[in-house]
Amino acid sequence: MSNYLGNYSLYIALIASVYLIFKSYLDANSENKDLDKNFILITSIQTIMITVSFFSLVAAFVISDFSNETVFNNSHTLKPLFYKVSGTWGNHEGSLLLWLLVLSIFLFIFLLNSRSQDTKYKLLTILFQQIIISGFLVFILLTSNPFKTLYPIPSEGLGLNPILQDPALAIHPPILYLGYVGTSIIFSASLASMISGNIGDKWARHIKKWVLVSWVFLTIGILLGSIWAYYELGWGGFWFWDPVENVSLMPWFCLTALLHTVIVLQKRNLFKEWTIILSITTFSLSMSGTFLVRSGILNSIHTFANDPSRGLFILSFLFILILMSILIFFFNQNKISNTAKENFILSKETAILVNNWFMMFFLSVVLIGTIYPIFLEVLNGSKISVGPPFYHNLLIPFLIPFLIFMSFGPSLKWIKDKLKKFNYNILIIFFISLLISYVILTKTENSFLLSIPLIVLSIYLLLVTIKDFFVSRSSISQKISHFGFSLLITSILLNGLFSNEFNSNMKVGDERIFNEKVVKLKEVNVTDVDNYKSLKASFEVTNKNSSFALYPEVRIYQQPLTITSEADIKTTLFSDNFLVFNILKDDGYYNVRYQYKPLMIWIWISTIFIGFGGLLSVIRKNEQKY
Amino acid sequence: MSKNIKFLGLLLTLIIIFIILLKGLNVSKDYSNEKLKSKIDFSLNAKKLFSDETINISDLFDKNSPSVVNIWASWCAPCREEHQFLMKLKDMNINIIGINYKDSPKNAKNFLSSLGNPYSEVITDNDGTKSIEFGAIGVPETFIISGKTNEIIKKYIGPLTSDNLIEIKNLLKKNA
Numbered sequence: 001m002s003n004y005l006g007n008y009s010l011y012i013a014l015i016a017s018v019y020l021i022f023k024s025y026l027d028a029n030s031e032n033k034d035l036d037k038n039f040i041l042i043t044s045i046q047t048i049m050i051t052v053s054f055f056s057l058v059a060a061f062v063i064s065d066f067s068n069e070t071v072f073n074n075s076h077t078l079k080p081l082f083y084k085v086s087g088t089w090g091n092h093e094g095s096l097l098l099w100l101l102v103l104s105i106f107l108f109i110f111l112l113n114s115r116s117q118d119t120k121y122k123l124l125t126i127l128f129q130q131i132i133i134s135g136f137l138v139f140i141l142l143t144s145n146p147f148k149t150l151y152p153i154p155s156e157g158l159g160l161n162p163i164l165q166d167p168a169l170a171i172h173p174p175i176l177y178l179g180y181v182g183t184s185i186i187f188s189a190s191l192a193s194m195i196s197g198n199i200g201d202k203w204a205r206h207i208k209k210w211v212l213v214s215w216v217f218l219t220i221g222i223l224l225g226s227i228w229a230y231y232e233l234g235w236g237g238f239w240f241w242d243p244v245e246n247v248s249l250m251p252w253f254c255l256t257a258l259l260h261t262v263i264v265l266q267k268r269n270l271f272k273e274w275t276i277i278l279s280i281t282t283f284s285l286s287m288s289g290t291f292l293v294r295s296g297i298l299n300s301i302h303t304f305a306n307d308p309s310r311g312l313f314i315l316s317f318l319f320i321l322i323l324m325s326i327l328i329f330f331f332n333q334n335k336i337s338n339t340a341k342e343n344f345i346l347s348k349e350t351a352i353l354v355n356n357w358f359m360m361f362f363l364s365v366v367l368i369g370t371i372y373p374i375f376l377e378v379l380n381g382s383k384i385s386v387g388p389p390f391y392h393n394l395l396i397p398f399l400i401p402f403l404i405f406m407s408f409g410p411s412l413k414w415i416k417d418k419l420k421k422f423n424y425n426i427l428i429i430f431f432i433s434l435l436i437s438y439v440i441l442t443k444t445e446n447s448f449l450l451s452i453p454l455i456v457l458s459i460y461l462l463l464v465t466i467k468d469f470f471v472s473r474s475s476i477s478q479k480i481s482h483f484g485f486s487l488l489i490t491s492i493l494l495n496g497l498f499s500n501e502f503n504s505n506m507k508v509g510d511e512r513i514f515n516e517k518v519v520k521l522k523e524v525n526v527t528d529v530d531n532y533k534s535l536k537a538s539f540e541v542t543n544k545n546s547s548f549a550l551y552p553e554v555r556i557y558q559q560p561l562t563i564t565s566e567a568d569i570k571t572t573l574f575s576d577n578f579l580v581f582n583i584l585k586d587d588g589y590y591n592v593r594y595q596y597k598p599l600m601i602w603i604w605i606s607t608i609f610i611g612f613g614g615l616l617s618v619i620r621k622n623e624q625k626y
Numbered sequence: 627m628s629k630n631i632k633f634l635g636l637l638l639t640l641i642i643i644f645i646i647l648l649k650g651l652n653v654s655k656d657y658s659n660e661k662l663k664s665k666i667d668f669s670l671n672a673k674k675l676f677s678d679e680t681i682n683i684s685d686l687f688d689k690n691s692p693s694v695v696n697i698w699a700s701w702c703a704p705c706r707e708e709h710q711f712l713m714k715l716k717d718m719n720i721n722i723i724g725i726n727y728k729d730s731p732k733n734a735k736n737f738l739s740s741l742g743n744p745y746s747e748v749i750t751d752n753d754g755t756k757s758i759e760f761g762a763i764g765v766p767e768t769f770i771i772s773g774k775t776n777e778i779i780k781k782y783i784g785p786l787t788s789d790n791l792i793e794i795k796n797l798l799k800k801n802a
Contacts, residue, residue: 319640322640330629375650387728503737583710
């Protein structure tokens with residue numbers, strides 16, 4: 001029943017989409033002053049239909065309706081209710097339906113939110129957004145229909161993958177999609193404004209909200225993915241430069257650049273074409289991300305499905321959209337009114353331009369690292385592996401000039417700033433950061449020349465951003481985001497510099513001494529839980545004057561036989577203590593890996609700061625006077 | 627540069643990227659099939675992990691029966707996961723040659739002394755070039771190579787699972 005409901009409401013939504021495409025195209029060419037009331041009506045019908053379709057899939061998951069193929073493949077009666085619901089979007093078909101849902105809801109909100117805008121501009125935005133929506137609808141109905149039925153109805157589902165049962169992973173895709181899909185509105189709106197010729201400060205103020213919203217969701221989405229990898233995969237890291245991770249980072253760089261550029265457009269009416277190019281690129285990168293992840297073209301251990309027909313569809317759709325936007329860009333370029341003004345080297349505009357260069361550089365490095373292996377394989381059949389060293393070697397040295405720019409760029413004035421008399425505060429802050437870095441660096445044996453300026457500058461930037469809370473005139477949201485960013489860089493650097501680990505075989509009663517800490521394996525308890533056998537170890541870590549216990553676990557699932565290790569992580573404000581163990585042979589010995597990771601929690605906290613700054617800017621009206 | 631040239635240039639780039647990605651879609655990711663049957667260059671020289679001695683890799687292979695080559699690193703978490711299966715293969719008296727990928731010798735030795743050493747010999751691959759010669763795209767990867775013809779019979783990308791063990795056993799029997 002829910003299968004039919006879900007399926008047919010998608011067809012109704014497709015009809016609505018086709019109607020809206022033609023209607024908005026015709027109306028945009030006529031001289032109507034007001035938006036036809038039908039638009040709101042049909043868009044709400046479409047949104048409701050897609051919502052119905054989505055929730056009928058959720059319902060099928062909740063009641064474990066195995067006559068639905070998607071449910072059969074990805075669910076199981078034994079799953080907790082929370083994971084049954086999140087299983088809806090934990091697979092290819094369901095996640096596309098979620099994409100579609102967010103697309104239509106965003107368009108609906110956009111329509112309600114832009115009453116004061118020019119009618120032609122609104123019509124064109126509807127047109128482009130409906131082209132995207134119809135593309136996704138056809139894609140879902142043709143290649144990935146989540147409502148395919150099975151007969152005879154199986155009595156039990158296949159999906160009980162323990163790794164995917166994690167709260168962070170359950171909410172990670174929807175949040176990330178909100179970010180991706182938000183870029184589609186920016187894309188449609190910039191193409192529309194290109195044709196209707198209303199790019200300028202007013203438009204910038206209107207679109208900035210959408211840029212901010214997508215940026216906040218994308219930031220938090222990336223954070224959640226990283227948290228999942230850290231806690232659930234138990235590899236002891238938070239970023240692996242895996243292609244699947246990279247495709248979420250690329251639109252983030254682009255969106256960050258756009259976020260800054262839009263402010264220039266709003267304040268100074270500059271960078272018009274660049275803003276449009278960035279909007280188009282951001283959306284193309286989000287779409288490419290979907291293509292790369294969903295088509296199986298990437299050689300990543302994280303990609304599961306491999307279906308060339310799906311890949312072909314997304315690839316063609318992606319290129320039609322890009323081609324369309326390039327055509328629109330080139331044939332409407334002359335509509336952009338030339339408001340070129342005199343530019344001075346020492347100004348906020350220049351600082352933001354420099355920020356954009358860096359973002360584009362970071363983006364290019366990640367882009368090349370991600371897709372170059374695919375190109376090379378096609379061109380001459382050779383296979384190369386691009387790992388963390390590539391990214392680290394190319395990105396880290398460029399952090400030095402980036403950190404320097406970021407420390408003074410934001411406090412420059414618009415139009416033209418002067419080199420003031422030497423600011424002694426800055427000098428004092430710099431010396432304090434030198435001193436702190438000296439204390440920090442004497443504690444480590446690591447003596448790479450590169451790490452000295454990096455630590456000094458990141459701490460310097462951190463102090464400057466703290467100082468800015470009291471002195472600078474810029475908006476509070478910017479201060480929070482910039483502070484969060486400097487905190488993030490500092491935490492990552494210190495974490496990388498001071499992390500250490502040991503690896504040893506221990507049996508019950510053994511002790512190991514490591515960095516003035518004593519790690520003792522006290523006991524291992526074996527119990528039978530629902531569908532697996534659990535070995536829970538009890539470790540005691542004794543420091544000079546304190547001690548704490550860690551309880552890592554090994555789970556042995558019977559059908560199919562899989563052994564998973566659940567790390568136990570003790571998190572404090574200063575450091576994470578990470579312990580995981582594995583079974584060796586049956587001689588009573590266990591392999592134990594203990595990791596000490598300083599400031600781990602600050603990587604998460606600082607990212608929350610970054611996102612919170614953006615959120616504050618969305619909520620607060622009429623801010624950013626400077 | 628005139629607008630038209632810019633436009634055509636961009637269009638051309640786009641079309642080229644489209645064609646390359648289109649071809650990329652059709653590159654089979656299924657390494658089990660016969661298409662991939664390529665030979666290994668046995669003239670490679672490599673350094674041993676435990677003795678610092680440089681040898682020709684053809685010396686490591688048994689000329690009469692197939693061998694298993696496993697590319698691994700101590701920093702690679704999935705390698706740790708699959709290690710138990712390699713140990714099982716060793717217990718079946720299978721010749722496993724390890725290639726230690728971009729690793730520090732100290733960490734590599736620690737890894738083997740704590741988890742057990744399933745390899746008959748480990749050669750080092752500091753810069754990753756030897757693994758590329760084998761056609762590897764990452765760690766871990768496992769190859770089954772025929773001793774007679776130097777051909778890759780089968781290639782596993784990613785960590786081995788318990789199902790793979792049976793498959794490997796059968797493959798080795800078939801090609802012996």
